[in-house]
Amino acid sequence: MxxxxxxxxxxxxxxxxxxxxxxxxxxxxxxxxxxxxxxxxxxxxxxxxxxxxxxxxxxxxxxxxxxxxxxxxxxxxxxxxxxxxxxxxxxxxxxxxxxxxxxxxxxxxxxxxxxxxxxxxxxxxxxxxxxxxxxxxxxxxxxxxxxxxxxxxxxxxxxxxxxxxxxxxxxxxxxxTPESVATIIYTSGTTGRPKGCVITHANFMFETDTMIGRWEPVFHSKPGDEAxxxxxxxxxxxxxxxxxxxxxxxxxxxxxxxxxxxxxxxxxxxxxxxSFILAVPYIFEKVFHAARRKAEADGKAGPFDKAVDVAVRYAEALEHKAFGLGPGPSAALRVQHQFFEKLVYTKVREAMGGRVRHAMSGGSGMERRLGLFFEGAGVTIFEGYGLTESSAAATANPPERTRYGTVGMPIPGTTVHIAEDGEIWLHGGHVFSGYLNDPKATGAVLNDGWLATGDLGALDEDGYLTITGRKKEILVTSGGKSVSPAGLEERVRSHPLVAQCIVVGNDRPYIAALITVDPEAVEHWLAIQGRPPLKPAELVRDPVLETELRRAVVAANTLVSQAESIRTFRILAHPFSEEHGLLTPSLKLKRKAIELAYEAEVDALYG
Missing domain, CATH: 3.40.50.12780 (ANL, N-terminal domain)
Structure with missing residues (x-):
């Protein structure tokens, strides 16, 4: 489509x-x-x-x-x-x-x-x-x-x-008036100098009133309570x-x-x-990993993992039913789900305050399995997609039919168009009026009210959008193979020990990766093994940690062809940080800055 x-x-x-x-x-x-x-x-x-x-x-x-x-x-x-x-x-x-x-x-x-x-x-x-x-x-x-x-x-x-x-x-x-300028928001920018997006009162009114009109029922923990x-x-x-x-x-x-x-x-x-939260995937990942670490520390990792599997299968059955593809959870699955409700799922919800039953996620992609787990645990996460130039959300999963692994349908009053090269174009009342003092940059992204996002995506037969990458971030190996790094990075990052992953390989013979670890998760992992804490420099050379992270890389490689797979990787001593100019404030990777800062490590991957 x-x-x-x-x-x-x-x-x-x-x-x-x-x-x-x-x-x-x-x-x-x-x-x-x-x-x-x-x-x-x-x-x-x-x-x-x-x-x-x-x-x-x-x-x-x-x-x-x-x-x-x-x-x-x-x-x-x-x-x-x-x-x-x-x-x-x-x-x-x-x-x-x-x-x-x-x-x-x-x-x-x-x-x-x-x-x-x-x-x-x-x-x-x-x-x-x-x-x-x-x-x-x-x-x-x-x-x-x-x-x-x-x-x-x-x-x-x-x-x-x-x-x-x-x-x-x-x-x-x-x-x-609605046409008056409300704010100039500078793009945090993964590359180049920030540009000032001119957002009018009408842009924000359209955006927020649309979100309220379509999603207001899910702002509540239960009907009638305070949102x-x-x-x-x-x-x-x-x-x-x-x-x-x-x-x-x-x-x-x-x-x-x-x-x-x-x-x-x-x-x-x-x-x-x-009663409702809006966050980036990082927050939901942290809640999940913290819950699993606690279960592991209590000697209940096995039951927790079983609860995760039940939640995912339960949510998938609900999803299939919503789209007319199945009857919903079986009687046996419902019994299993009920068994884990007080044992696991209630505790996960308590970590978010106890009242949250719905949430919205944006800023970057969320792994499908994580979204399914939270749905099965009683928190429906509506993943969406948007840019500064679209005054935030342009698409979002609708309350009654969430399709996990996608960023949903166009929000009401919006059109999503996929160009011949796969680029996502947007049209609607939330699209900004241009970049401040920069008609050339404005003309490059705005054409007769259509916003060329620079992101790549695909629409399915029901109008749900899947983000497949970013035009400027497509890697081309020296053998001519085009690779979108986003899916690989997302899958590697889903491992509980991984903090960040950046895939490299532009003009190189094969794809490789730099991986940072979550210090708190690694400390817990070492304690479970009965091992003492390791210094960051020791983690980089630890063969057991390398073996563990290799599993994450192998899992990510199942998503792609052999030519697109991660052949080798390197563990870094410290996570990428905003303070060092390697992340945007919304926690996106600044690819060029990272590759420059870790130039020696990248070269070593191809040594």
């Missing part, structure tokens, strides 16, 4: 902007809990719709008092936290445009974004960020204001605006921003968690207890 369209469920917005929802909700449901905010003692406190409106209004008045005007661009450089959301909606209230900056950005990256966007003011989280800005401020003549969250920026600005009349703010808000989500994705990334906007517009209680690591995240999931 070459093209598939899903009709819209929501009419395109004709008036207003994103901030209107804050004031509308406060007017109609002032006492409804809109957000959860952790206090200094670590206790979650409720924030009502009326209180959130008042905080947004006070901050908007302060921004006006400090000289921020309609159409001005204000940078936000911070981790995911409550104050970011207040600033976003305060800026949108007065018609200003937010420019998110990743908190790990280098001084030169910060300079480029603030210079390119002609930013006039900046909000940072703490002193280190302020010093980063300070190191390049002499090259940013338009930058006039700098506020620091940890130094009381919200209080300072709110106090500054006390003499501004409410009506001044509302005049600004009424001037915002809530804990946002731990970076707000500088379009996925995190979409969650933020959708929660406020859709009346979903929103909490913030600043650290995208399982050790910090899991305790907050347990206390906030969301």
């Amino acid at each position: 070459r093209e598939f369209t899903v009709p819209p469920v929501e009419a395109a917005p004709h008036v207003g902007g994103l901030a209107d929802a804050v004031f509308d909700h406060a007017s109609t449901e002032p006492g409804r809990v809109a957000l959860g905010r952790k206090d200094a003692s670590g206790v979650w406190r409720d924030v009502t719709a009326a209180r959130f409106r008042d905080e947004v209004l006070a901050l908007a008045k302060g921004l006006i008092a400090q000289g921020v005007r309609f159409g001005d661009r204000v940078a936000l450089m911070s981790r995911t936290r409550y104050e970011w959301t207040v600033f976003d909606f305060a800026l949108w209230t007065i018609g200003a445009q937010s420019v998110p900056v990743y908190p790990t950005s280098s001084a030169e990256q910060v300079f480029w974004m603030l210079h390119d966007a002609e930013v006039t003011a900046c909000v940072v989280e703490h002193e280190d960020h302020a010093m980063t800005i300070g190191s390049v401020v002499d090259r940013l003549p338009r930058l006039k204001r700098l506020w620091q969250l940890d130094a009381g920026a919200v209080h300072e600005l709110s106090a500054a605006g006390t003499d501004i009349d409410d009506e001044v703010v509302h005049r600004h808000r009424r001037a915002v 809530s989500t804990l946002l731990f994705l970076p707000l500088a990334h379009v996925f995190g921003r979409m969650v933020e906007v959708a929660a406020i517009r859709g009346g979903v209680k929103l909490g913030h968690q600043p650290v995208l690591q399982a050790s910090a995240l899991l305790p907050d999931l347990a206390t906030f207890r969301p």
Whole structure:
């Protein structure tokens, strides 16, 4: 199939902007809990719709008092936290445009974004960020204001605006139209200089209202309960921003968690207890591997693995039934599934707070078997696909018919087209209006409203999209064989000891791989064997670990022909990190940077 369209469920917005929802909700449901905010003692406190409106209004008045005007661009450089959301909606209230900056950005990256966007003011989280800005401020003549969250920026600005009349703010808000620019989001970029994606209020309205209209029933743990989500994705990334906007517009209680690591995240999931989460596959992999390690430590690895097998077979039977391909789980399978419900599946759900029954995954591909396991364990994960240029999700699995291993169907109001070379093209109200100050780059990806994504994919007979690779990441061996690395890397990464895998082989005689390991998982694995901990340099040379990881490589090679298979691999001492410039903030591999950093190791694979 070459093209598939899903009709819209929501009419395109004709008036207003994103901030209107804050004031509308406060007017109609002032006492409804809109957000959860952790206090200094670590206790979650409720924030009502009326209180959130008042905080947004006070901050908007302060921004006006400090000289921020309609159409001005204000940078936000911070981790995911409550104050970011207040600033976003305060800026949108007065018609200003937010420019998110990743908190790990280098001084030169910060300079480029603030210079390119002609930013006039900046909000940072703490002193280190302020010093980063300070190191390049002499090259940013338009930058006039700098506020620091940890130094009381919200209080300072709110106090500054006390003499501004409410009506001044509302005049600004009424001037915002759907076509007004809401934000400039710079692509994190696996290669090259980041480009500023111009996202309008209409783009985000279409995206979030469509997601709410189609998926709102699954935001709840059970019918009628309070919908809530804990946002731990970076707000500088379009996925995190979409969650933020959708929660406020859709009346979903929103909490913030600043650290995208399982050790910090899991305790907050347990206390906030969301009904629905949106995450990247890494989080679900971590939950799964942590559950298995605990079972292994308790001497119950065998029963756990049996529970996994039952969950996968149970979910596959449900999937076949949904598509008219089978009768559903057999009586014997249902009995087995029920047996493991309290023994295993309940504990997996408890790790995510206990209330989660549905989740959405994006950012990178999820292995089909992992999705089936969670479905069998009582958590349906709807995998989706999108880009910054499409204001987040362009496809997602529908609630009633999830096809694991795919990224679902076009979201309502969207058309997916597969070009002759296999490239995915998108069309819909969420497609951005272009790159800031870069008509050449805009013209390269936008053609009569169609977005050429650079990703490769295929549509099945039901309109479900499968991502097969990326045009720029196709490896061509010296023998002329084209290889898409994504599937191989995903399968190797599914091994519990593996943290990351990058496949190499461009202009080389065969395909090889660099593999990093999960330190926590390896420590547990060694303890189970009765072996002492190993230093990173020792892991690289450990023959038992190499044998274990070879199994993951052999499993991955079953997906491809011999010419496309991984012939050899090397274990690295340390995982790739964002701090060293080897990962994007959404945890994608920066291929060129990794191959350059590990040039000697890659050469040794072909020595």
